[in-house]
Amino acid sequence: MECSLVNSFMFGGFVGFNNNQGGDWGENLLNKVATNTIRHLFTHSEFVEVAVRCNPSSKLLQGTIDSFKMSGRGLVIRKDFRTEEMSFETDAVSLDFGSVMQGKIALKQPTQAVAQVKLTETDLNQAFQAELVKKRLENLSAPALTEISGGEVVSFTDVELQLLPNNQVKLLAKANWSDRSVPVSLYCTLAVAKRRRIKFNDIKFEAQDIPDDVRDISQQLTDTLGSILNEMVDLDRFDLDGVKVRLNRLETKGKVLLFSGYAQIEKVPTR
Structure with a gap:
């Protein structure tokens, strides 16, 4: 946050903090600082907005806030x-108001926030192209795979996920090694495990998508891919510094996947 932002509020702020406009000044400053802080946590954002709830507004001087509410769209992590x-909304927050005057947010004590996240089918398929995900699907040498491939490492590529009703998904991919490529296809049900892992339950091989001459080997590869997927999505790998995220439930709705949960916030991360 540039110093000019703070300076622009200084003279009209503390002088009039106790009049009718004082609450607006304090909340506006905090909204701007919080919005700027949160926006910089993301590689890209189409829209980020933070609203502060504080009644009476004079509590801001003591650093006491009833809640923060953030909503964002098109956020890239x-x-x-x-x-x-x-979106998320916190419990009551205790912060160092002096840090706000410096364009920062420093918590005096941890707080919790209720969170909701919406992912589109396109978002999910783009995630399978991320390096962090691809390295867990390529150049695999597990015994179950190398036995199938004759000792060659195996890579799963061209992953395509389709969202279905009742938390079900269909997943297509290709298993590649040497000069061979075998299609795989499965149905499964998404579920939350231990509030931090996404599980691919009840995995079923979808034989009708696979040519007859490779169905047996495709089924073996599908079973192995299912095991890999079940070890892959762990929210602890995506935690921001000072923030721990936990899930309560998920739901497929049309072509979107909805998550609801909460975050334990020890400090406001800087990215």
């Missing part, structure tokens, strides 16, 4: 992971 929409 770590360059490759896009979310269509994200």
Whole structure:
């Protein structure tokens, strides 16, 4: 936050903090600082807005806030992971008001926030192209795979995920090694495990998508891919410094996947 932002509020702020416009000044300053701070957590954002609730507004001087509410759209995390929409609302927050005057937000004590996230089918398929995901699907040498491939490393590529009703998904991919490529196809049900992992449950091989001459080997590869997917999505790998995210539920709705959960915020991350 540039110093000019703080300076622009200084003279009209503390002088009139106790009049009818004082609350607006304090909340506006905090909204701007919080919005700027949160926007910079993302590689890219189409829209980010923060609203502060504080009644009476004089509590701001003591650093006490009833809640923060953030809403965002088109947020990209770590360059490759896009979310269509994200929102959260905190419990009461205790912060160092002096840090706000410096264009920063420093918490005096941890707080919690209720969070909701919406991912589109396109967002999910783009995530499978991220380097962080691809490195967990390529050049694999697990015994179950090398037995199929004759000792060659195996890579799963061209992943295409389709969202279906009742938390179900269909997933297509190709298993490649040496000069061979075998299609794989599965249905499964998405679920939350231990509030931090996404599980691909009840995996079923979809034989009708696979040519007859490779169905047996495709089924073996599908079972192995399912095991890999079940070890891949762990929210602890995506936690921001000072923020721990946990999920309560997920739901497929049309071509979007909805998550609801909460975040334990020890400090406001700087990215």
